[in-house]
Amino acid sequence: MDVYLPIASLSVNGLLIVALGVLTGILSGLFGVGGGFLTTPLLIFYGIPPTVAAASAATQVTGASVSGVLAHRRRDGVDYRMGLIMVGGGVIGAMIGALLFRFFQAVGQIDVVINILYVLMLGTIGSLMLAEALEAIMPKEGKDKGPKRRRHHPIVAALPMRWRFYRSGLYISPLAPAILGVIVGILTMLMGVGGGFILVPAMLYILGMSGNVVVGTSLFQILFVTMATTMMHALTTKAIDIVLAALLLLGSVMGTQFGTQIALKARPEILRFVLAGIVLIVAIRMAVGLAWQPDEIYTVSPL
Amino acid sequence: MRALFLVIAAVFLMGQREAILVPEVSQSEVRVRQGFTGTELLLFGAILDPAGRRAGAEYDIVVVLKGPTEPIRMRAKDRIAGIWMNAEASDFRSAPSFFAVASSQPISEIVDDRTAAIYELGTDFIQLSPSGQIDPVQQARFAAGLVDLRRRLGLYKQNDRGVMISEQVLYQARISLPSNVPVGQYTAETFAIRDGRVIASALADVDVRKVGFERFVEDASQEWSLIYGIVAVMFSIFMGWVAGRLFAMI
Numbered sequence: 001m002d003v004y005l006p007i008a009s010l011s012v013n014g015l016l017i018v019a020l021g022v023l024t025g026i027l028s029g030l031f032g033v034g035g036g037f038l039t040t041p042l043l044i045f046y047g048i049p050p051t052v053a054a055a056s057a058a059t060q061v062t063g064a065s066v067s068g069v070l071a072h073r074r075r076d077g078v079d080y081r082m083g084l085i086m087v088g089g090g091v092i093g094a095m096i097g098a099l100l101f102r103f104f105q106a107v108g109q110i111d112v113v114i115n116i117l118y119v120l121m122l123g124t125i126g127s128l129m130l131a132e133a134l135e136a137i138m139p140k141e142g143k144d145k146g147p148k149r150r151r152h153h154p155i156v157a158a159l160p161m162r163w164r165f166y167r168s169g170l171y172i173s174p175l176a177p178a179i180l181g182v183i184v185g186i187l188t189m190l191m192g193v194g195g196g197f198i199l200v201p202a203m204l205y206i207l208g209m210s211g212n213v214v215v216g217t218s219l220f221q222i223l224f225v226t227m228a229t230t231m232m233h234a235l236t237t238k239a240i241d242i243v244l245a246a247l248l249l250l251g252s253v254m255g256t257q258f259g260t261q262i263a264l265k266a267r268p269e270i271l272r273f274v275l276a277g278i279v280l281i282v283a284i285r286m287a288v289g290l291a292w293q294p295d296e297i298y299t300v301s302p303l
Numbered sequence: 304m305r306a307l308f309l310v311i312a313a314v315f316l317m318g319q320r321e322a323i324l325v326p327e328v329s330q331s332e333v334r335v336r337q338g339f340t341g342t343e344l345l346l347f348g349a350i351l352d353p354a355g356r357r358a359g360a361e362y363d364i365v366v367v368l369k370g371p372t373e374p375i376r377m378r379a380k381d382r383i384a385g386i387w388m389n390a391e392a393s394d395f396r397s398a399p400s401f402f403a404v405a406s407s408q409p410i411s412e413i414v415d416d417r418t419a420a421i422y423e424l425g426t427d428f429i430q431l432s433p434s435g436q437i438d439p440v441q442q443a444r445f446a447a448g449l450v451d452l453r454r455r456l457g458l459y460k461q462n463d464r465g466v467m468i469s470e471q472v473l474y475q476a477r478i479s480l481p482s483n484v485p486v487g488q489y490t491a492e493t494f495a496i497r498d499g500r501v502i503a504s505a506l507a508d509v510d511v512r513k514v515g516f517e518r519f520v521e522d523a524s525q526e527w528s529l530i531y532g533i534v535a536v537m538f539s540i541f542m543g544w545v546a547g548r549l550f551a552m553i
């Protein structure tokens with residue numbers, strides 16, 4: 001089924017794009033990640049111009065996360081208070097990120113910055129998650145648990161002005177999620193993704209939020225940040241292809257619901273193990289891409 | 304430059320019978336709309352002598368279809384500290400977004416390189432108007448890189464046997480436009496060549512443009528970008544919401 005994309009200015013196989021949407025939708029419902037870290041590279045690989053791919057993926061992630069947030073809200077899986085603070089930080093971060101993006105674009109190094117960020121972020125997070133998940137799946141024999149693990153990072157505990165976050169089961173300073181939001185916002189804008197794959201582990205291991213609200217709250221934050229990103233793309237790059245976004249959405253809204261269903265049944269440590277695996281594979285692929293001679297030595301940008 | 308050359312050539316050739324080219328393009332307008340998967344342009348015509356008879360001599364025909372030009376910056380990746388990153392850059396002021404050449408024989412057998420360069424006969428002879436950096440070796444490397452890149456995208460092409468000439472009168476060439484063809488004003492230039500000299504040339508225009516919904520979407524994203532963005536956000540929220548509702552019912 002050939003569909004012509006008016007902004008990308010080429011025709012694509014519509015069913016393939018919908019299938020890609022389903023795939024990212026399942027990831028999004030399962031893990032609370034937007035799936036942008038997978039959609040954008042795959043779209044570029046398919047021949048869609050990088051800016052159009054990133055902008056349209058942002059639009060798609062908005063829809064996928066609405067669907068996901070609704071699914072998680074039905075079982076009280078969203079901490080709105082925590083989410084709103086992170087959104088606030090995220091919007092500030094996105095603005096800082098936009099400035100950085102423009103700077104690196106002007107000097108022609110945005111690709112390599114994005115790739116290095118991917119390798120560093122995905123590599124670190126992936127290994128941490130993998131180690132943690134393996135430990136949970138196969139606890140070491142003959143050794144007791146030792147001292148109880150700390151809830152959250154000591155820096156988080158040291159911050160002043162504590163608030164209660166009932167759904168997350170936390171009593172911490174709102175500065176912690178706000179700063180986290182800013183960092184994720186910067187990375188979101190630079191890397192062109194929703195930031196869920198950074199946010200989910202950070203909420204688990206740095207803030208120490210309880211597991212059952214992590215995915216829902218992450219999707220809530222992604223929803224608003226991608227809305228802001230979509231608007232920013234509409235106004236600056238003008239690269240949102242609404243037909244491409246619609247095809248991706250068609251797949252991903254269905255995928256998200258399936259993902260959420262699976263998430264309710266599967267063991268969380270298995271899920272984390274799988275996500276860690278996917279994240280690591282992408283990181284390794286990117287690292288290899290940096291070191292090997294690329295297929296395309298030359299790139300063209302309009303003046 | 305080209306006009307001057309033609310005048311000189313015309314004067315020089317007055318003694319001989321001068322051939323006339325009558326070119327035609329199968330469609331003067333390519334409409335890009337939903338379901339567009341590319342199209343094929345048929346460029347055809349006749350070579351006649353001034354009396355209207357068939358020219359009665361062996362001519363070679365070269366057809367050049369050229370899309371709108373744009374200024375671009377090319378960047379080349381190089382290995383720096385073990386990482387492949389953009390190193391050198393070069394600017395071209397007139398890179399055609401589309402360039403296709405078809406000829407009745409390989410270009411090198413029809414004309415010499417100088418003539419080929421004057422008339423842009425072949426993807427090796429596109430006038431890119433490099434600016435900034437001057438080193439000619441470097442420039443040639445970048446130009447070759449651009450041609451290679453766009454050839455693999457189907458935007459630059461050269462077919463050495465793409466023109467069919469029948470009975471020394473009629474010629475035809477088929478040039479396919481891929482679905483990623485850039486929109487704009489195209490020129491189809493036909494050259495009749497004999498003994499390494501361009502005897503006659505003729506120009507035809509082809510307008511490639513988006514129509515209907517595709518045109519509307521592109522215009523909207525450019526002209527009313529704020530509304531376009533809001534609509535995109537609303538639309539995706541709506542889709543997500545509907546899906547959420549549907550699944551809640553199941």
